[in-house]
Amino acid sequence: MPDLQRRLMHLISCNQFRKEDVERLIGSAEENRDRKNLHLQHKTIATLFYEPSTRTRMSFEAAVYRMGGNVISNEDATQSSSSAKGESLEDTIRMVSSYCDAIVLRHPADDSSERAAQIAHVPVINAGAGACEHPTQALLDLYTVWREKGKIDLCYALVGDLRYGRTTHSLVRLLGLYNVKVILVSSDYFSLPDDLLKFIPNCHKVDSIDEALECEPDVVYLTRMQRERFPPHLKRCSNVFSEEHLNRLKKDAIIMHPFPRNEELPKTIDRDKRAAYFRQSENGLWMRMAILKELVK
Ligand code: NCD
Secondary structure, three states: OHHHHHHOOOEOOHHHOOHHHHHHHHHHHHHHOOOOOOOOOOOEEEEEEOOOOOHHHHHHHHHHHHOOOEEEEEOOHHHHOHHHHOOOHHHHHHHHOOOOOEEEEEEOOOOHHHHHHHHOOOOEEEEEEOOOEOHHHHHHHHHHHHHHHOOOOOEEEEEOOOOOOHHHHHHHHHHOOOOOEEEEEOOHHHOOOHHHHHHOOOEEEEOOHHHHHOOOOOEEEEOOOOHHHOOHHHOOOOOOOOHHHHHHOOOOOEEEOOOOOOOOOOHHHOOOOOEOHHHHHHHHHHHHHHHHHHHOO
């Protein structure tokens, strides 16, 4: 599939994907569960993280090891790379790209992955760029919906900080490839940026989870307030998913969350079988193996 390879030299944004790419990656992720994939033997992947991470970095690194490859890692690059001595992202990328076969990058600047892709002579994988995008999360999210529900053309309630949360910004771009209904649940200040609304023409905004539940969503996708990205006086979280909401949720719906969670998702919800978020995190491993297989040649 040379066309796909050309468009996916780097993974920067969900805008790069067509529906057939998403479906191919979902199929490949599913295969990784029970088929050996040693695609990265003799390859070295760099994970370069300028922001905190648990799941994204560790699932990428676990994926590399499962695929027979090696990892070089800088897990708090803001403190412990030469960035602390004033080195630019561009200079760092130029060096790192000569030590490895792909770079997995998380950085607080919205355009970081694009800038890195212009310099690197190996694939750059965006593992979170500012408040802008987090495409590998959106891919594992759709993989999870497909696994749990058997299809993606469904009704979604996206809840929380839709303004600064990069996971929903990538997710709506992918949902735009499907026939979906989307309910955007947030207070005004935290609503989805207008330029993303074009991806989800069949959507409407509400303030509360109560109102969203009246539309009987199949997927409730909760997100945390991105407190590191907005002024502290706006700290309050307005939408917490309660036991009462659980009782009103459709019997075959699922609850998702990219994690880490804060107060918006109480632990008491975990025992319900509709809580799909731990399965979602696990799916990250299989999907990231599929992504690495696709990009690293
Ligand atoms: C998310 C992120 O980094 O954007 N975490 C993740 O990768 N699963 C979500 C978040 O930080 O809220």
